[in-house]
Amino acid sequence: MKTSLDTFFDPKSVAVIGASNTPGKLGYIAIENLMKIGYPGKIYPVNPKVSEVLGLKAYPNVKDIPGPVDVGLVLVPAEVAIGVIADLAEKGVKHAVVVAGGFGEVDEKGASRQEQMVEIARKAGMRIIGPNTTGIISSPARFSTTFQAGVELRPGPAAYISQTGNFASITFKWILSKEHFGISRVIGLGNKCDVDDADALEYLETDPETKVIAMYIEGIKNGRRLIEVARRVAKKKPILALKSGRTSAGSRAAHSHTASLAADDTIVDAAFKQAGIIRVRNYMDLVNYTKAFVYQQPPRGNRVGVITPSGGLGVITADACESSGLQVARLSEETLERFRKASPPFIDVGNPYDIWPSVSLVGMDEAYRVAIESMFEDRNVDAIVAGFMVTKGFTELKDNSFIAAASRKHSDKPIVVFATSEWEMVDRMQADLENQSVPVYTSPELAVEALATMYRYSVIRASL
Amino acid sequence: MKTSLDTFFDPKSVAVIGASNTPGKLGYIAIENLMKIGYPGKIYPVNPKVSEVLGLKAYPNVKDIPGPVDVGLVLVPAEVAIGVIADLAEKGVKHAVVVAGGFGEVDEKGASRQEQMVEIARKAGMRIIGPNTTGIISSPARFSTTFQAGVELRPGPAAYISQTGNFASITFKWILSKEHFGISRVIGLGNKCDVDDADALEYLETDPETKVIAMYIEGIKNGRRLIEVARRVAKKKPILALKSGRTSAGSRAAHSHTASLAADDTIVDAAFKQAGIIRVRNYMDLVNYTKAFVYQQPPRGNRVGVITPSGGLGVITADACESSGLQVARLSEETLERFRKASPPFIDVGNPYDIWPSVSLVGMDEAYRVAIESMFEDRNVDAIVAGFMVTKGFTELKDNSFIAAASRKHSDKPIVVFATSEWEMVDRMQADLENQSVPVYTSPELAVEALATMYRYSVIRASL
Numbered sequence: 001m002k003t004s005l006d007t008f009f010d011p012k013s014v015a016v017i018g019a020s021n022t023p024g025k026l027g028y029i030a031i032e033n034l035m036k037i038g039y040p041g042k043i044y045p046v047n048p049k050v051s052e053v054l055g056l057k058a059y060p061n062v063k064d065i066p067g068p069v070d071v072g073l074v075l076v077p078a079e080v081a082i083g084v085i086a087d088l089a090e091k092g093v094k095h096a097v098v099v100a101g102g103f104g105e106v107d108e109k110g111a112s113r114q115e116q117m118v119e120i121a122r123k124a125g126m127r128i129i130g131p132n133t134t135g136i137i138s139s140p141a142r143f144s145t146t147f148q149a150g151v152e153l154r155p156g157p158a159a160y161i162s163q164t165g166n167f168a169s170i171t172f173k174w175i176l177s178k179e180h181f182g183i184s185r186v187i188g189l190g191n192k193c194d195v196d197d198a199d200a201l202e203y204l205e206t207d208p209e210t211k212v213i214a215m216y217i218e219g220i221k222n223g224r225r226l227i228e229v230a231r232r233v234a235k236k237k238p239i240l241a242l243k244s245g246r247t248s249a250g251s252r253a254a255h256s257h258t259a260s261l262a263a264d265d266t267i268v269d270a271a272f273k274q275a276g277i278i279r280v281r282n283y284m285d286l287v288n289y290t291k292a293f294v295y296q297q298p299p300r301g302n303r304v305g306v307i308t309p310s311g312g313l314g315v316i317t318a319d320a321c322e323s324s325g326l327q328v329a330r331l332s333e334e335t336l337e338r339f340r341k342a343s344p345p346f347i348d349v350g351n352p353y354d355i356w357p358s359v360s361l362v363g364m365d366e367a368y369r370v371a372i373e374s375m376f377e378d379r380n381v382d383a384i385v386a387g388f389m390v391t392k393g394f395t396e397l398k399d400n401s402f403i404a405a406a407s408r409k410h411s412d413k414p415i416v417v418f419a420t421s422e423w424e425m426v427d428r429m430q431a432d433l434e435n436q437s438v439p440v441y442t443s444p445e446l447a448v449e450a451l452a453t454m455y456r457y458s459v460i461r462a463s464l
Numbered sequence: 465m466k467t468s469l470d471t472f473f474d475p476k477s478v479a480v481i482g483a484s485n486t487p488g489k490l491g492y493i494a495i496e497n498l499m500k501i502g503y504p505g506k507i508y509p510v511n512p513k514v515s516e517v518l519g520l521k522a523y524p525n526v527k528d529i530p531g532p533v534d535v536g537l538v539l540v541p542a543e544v545a546i547g548v549i550a551d552l553a554e555k556g557v558k559h560a561v562v563v564a565g566g567f568g569e570v571d572e573k574g575a576s577r578q579e580q581m582v583e584i585a586r587k588a589g590m591r592i593i594g595p596n597t598t599g600i601i602s603s604p605a606r607f608s609t610t611f612q613a614g615v616e617l618r619p620g621p622a623a624y625i626s627q628t629g630n631f632a633s634i635t636f637k638w639i640l641s642k643e644h645f646g647i648s649r650v651i652g653l654g655n656k657c658d659v660d661d662a663d664a665l666e667y668l669e670t671d672p673e674t675k676v677i678a679m680y681i682e683g684i685k686n687g688r689r690l691i692e693v694a695r696r697v698a699k700k701k702p703i704l705a706l707k708s709g710r711t712s713a714g715s716r717a718a719h720s721h722t723a724s725l726a727a728d729d730t731i732v733d734a735a736f737k738q739a740g741i742i743r744v745r746n747y748m749d750l751v752n753y754t755k756a757f758v759y760q761q762p763p764r765g766n767r768v769g770v771i772t773p774s775g776g777l778g779v780i781t782a783d784a785c786e787s788s789g790l791q792v793a794r795l796s797e798e799t800l801e802r803f804r805k806a807s808p809p810f811i812d813v814g815n816p817y818d819i820w821p822s823v824s825l826v827g828m829d830e831a832y833r834v835a836i837e838s839m840f841e842d843r844n845v846d847a848i849v850a851g852f853m854v855t856k857g858f859t860e861l862k863d864n865s866f867i868a869a870a871s872r873k874h875s876d877k878p879i880v881v882f883a884t885s886e887w888e889m890v891d892r893m894q895a896d897l898e899n900q901s902v903p904v905y906t907s908p909e910l911a912v913e914a915l916a917t918m919y920r921y922s923v924i925r926a927s928l
Contacts, residue, residue: 102810107810150855150857162776163776164774166774167777170773170885173853173855173885174884174886174887177886177887177888242780244780245779246783246787247783249782249785249786249792250779250780250783253778253779253792253814253816254779256775257775257818258775283907284906284907309630311717311722312627312628312680312721313634313747314717314721315708315709315714315717315718316706316747319708319710319713319714322713327713328717346571347570350717354721356630389630391637392614393613420635420638421637422637422638422641423641443746443747444747445747
């Protein structure tokens with residue numbers, strides 16, 4: 001299905017209005033970024049004062065561009081943006097990204113400016129993303145409208161919809177530099193004068209590059225439509241959302257930031273529930289929980305097998321499971337028997353399974369191999385949380401490939417790993433396992449909560 | 465004040481019973497660790513089968529050691545530990561660390577073994593730490609009983625009391641490899657057959673090396689005494705505690721791990737409140753919140769000045785403040801005027817203060833300098849949360865030393881920083897600022913919660 005947004009994410013040509021030869025200026029960085037990421041379409045700089053920008057022929061006005069223009073990237077200030085939108089309309093451009101602030105989020109004058117702009121666009125059948133945003137990153141198309149220097153791409157199955165473009169860029173940079181998964185699309189909606197969350201979801205619904213959707217929302221404009229669309233999308237793809245402005249202090253801040261109106265937070269909760277949207281609480285949840293969906297399948301049930309590198313972490317992990325709606329599984333007799341065989345005689349094995357006594361008997365690799373494989377094969381276990389303390393020369397696994405191998409063999413049962421102790425080793429283990437699609441967290445609670453979020457999605461999907 | 469525990473943390477000599485020449489054995493690693501960290505006291509290996517261990521003269525029995533022995537480190541299995549304790553008693557040793565498991569945490573037989581051991585010790589006026597633990601790390605004395613390979617030390621003001629030695633070691637390694645603060649003492653209590661949480665707190669109360677105390681607790685044995693002692697200690701030093709086994713799954717796990725009995729969790733909450741202990745919920749809180757106390761003073765009030773690198777993060781940070789008992793401060797007119805002067809004319813400045821518009825006018829360093837200094841000087845502000853998005857060549861500060869300088873000048877007002885975006889830059893900023901005593905977190909909520917925990921301590925201290 002083709003939506004009216006498709007062209008934003010795979011344009012054959014882009015006009016950059018406000019292109020500049022001055023390094024550091026938005027109109028310079030935006031074009032530099034497009035070149036750097038190897039955008040294969042046509043780039044038309046627009047600036048009446050120069051004949052070339054970054055070696056590309058520049059045009060005084062978008063109307064002077066000889067060929068068709070798929071996307072207009074509007075980098076000029078709010079005062080002149082309306083004129084530019086009119087020019088784009090005349091040229092027949094159907095997609096515009098308006099970056100400038102100074103619209104609905106500042107004052108009445110800005111709000112009326114925003115209305116005028118939308119009116120022109122509506123008449124011309126043009127869709128607008130923004131204003132007050134950094135816009136789009138579309139990894140598969142090697143396209144970006146961002147004016148933040150040094151954008152890089154790593155395609156992957158996670159998509160981000162964010163009210164605030166800056167927020168989307170920050171999260172994006174973090175994922176590319178600290179995590180190992182890739183991103184299909186980033187959609188910075190800004191003031192949502194036209195394109196809103198529901199439109200973005202509708203586009204991602206059929207986007208073959210996107211498997212999981214994470215959203216940052218400050219204000220909801222057309223709640224009924226959002227619920228309707230999200231409910232349909234959530235049947236196919238998990239939607240995680242951080243809705244801020246949930247306290248009175250936050251809500252005041254949201255109003256001055258994106259002109260978002262306060263909403264009673266219990267109403268937001270109810271709406272999300274109806275929409276099948278999984279609400280998350282913290283900024284980093286949008287990274288941590290999304291990661292679990294990128295690498296693993298949601299579990300069929302909530303019975304968890306827990307493997308830990310210390311009894312203490314076992315107790316903590318069990319607490320985390322029960323607190324987040326998961327059950328510590330009652331293991332089958334076969335599994336317990338396998339654990340007993342791998343442990344010293346006086347050890348009372350169970351779930352959580354503390355690996356330490358077994359390590360002293362059969363070594364680190366074998367102890368974990370038995371633990372993980374037995375848990376995967378146990379009919380009473382729907383998902384696994386496996387903890388590691390990794391320390392150079394002391395608690396290193398010689399070869400950790402059996403973890404991903406077991407995960408691939410039992411792909412209907414998710415596994416999440418937490419690793420702690422020596423940072424450098426933890427970091428390496430994360431890279432290792434995530435490159436084999438096993439998500440790694442640095443605390444037991446984070447791993448458990450990521451798994452619990454996947455379980456929430458299983459329940460939601462079944463209820464839609 | 466000298467407590468009966470002092471010698472554990474600064475012994476002039478240690479007998480290692482169960483010393484071994486086999487690399488990887490506990491009795492080898494423990495001695496290797498002592499040598500590696502440069503323990504300046506005497507090490508007496510005890511093993512009847514060899515004459516030397518790691519180049520040190522070995523003795524068949526602790527009673528054969530010519531000089532006095534301050535600490536007996538008992539590394540032999542539970543079955544023979546009682547005999548060793550009797551020998552230590554005869555030798556006049558007043559402090560023993562018993563590492564072996566196989567006591568109260570396994571079965572009735574083990575429990576009776578534990579009782580016998582304690583009886584012998586009591587009669588001889590000997591204190592025992594353990595059994596079922598890795599024991600002690602005492603950085604200032606360069607002393608450790610740990611059998612985990614490759615122990616390193618970084619002295620500092622944070623002390624860890626942990627029921628489970630393995631847990632303490634894991635956390636310890638994490639702090640040394642990922643954080644920048646140092647640790648004074650680690651006390652792994654294990655089964656707490658004799659020395660318990662209250663004893664450990666009492667020791668740390670007057671320990672000049674310790675400024676903040678973090679505890680991991682599975683079971684509480686003498687609750688009344690713990691409350692009494694903690695209440696006294698908390699007047700001088702903050703006590704943070706993670707009490708696990710708070711759910712039924714966790715409580716079952718705790719029982720099989722350290723024979724800890726289930727306690728109604730609401731009773732634990734009430735007891736901690738009475739004791740002035742700050743209860744934390746997550747494993748990493750023991751690192752993250754402790755860090756704030758290491759570097760900064762608790763605030764006098766809860767009015768927070770919030771500086772963020774994006775409007776979205778401002779909203780999220782405001783939510784986090786209000787959710788955790790902090791107030792987003794109403795800034796003075798002077799502060800707002802300073803912000804206005806540093807911002808473009810159409811910007812409506814306030815708290816949270818989004819730095820971005822000001823950056824476009826006065827640059828990154830100056831925008832943050834004005835923001836941070838104004839907040840510190842504002843009488844309506846008790847504490848500061850400052851957020852940064854750090855990206856190479858785009859949002860780098862040229863020189864971040866003004867942050868620590870302002871913090872030193874206003875040491876009665878704590879500042880906590882969060883940094884995100886490009887991982888390598890975040891990591892460097894953390895090292896930079898923390899080496900100047902400004903704590904850095906990787907999410908707004910973590911920074912706010914650390915600050916809120918300091919505020920909780922201010923309130924607790926005033927109430928004791």
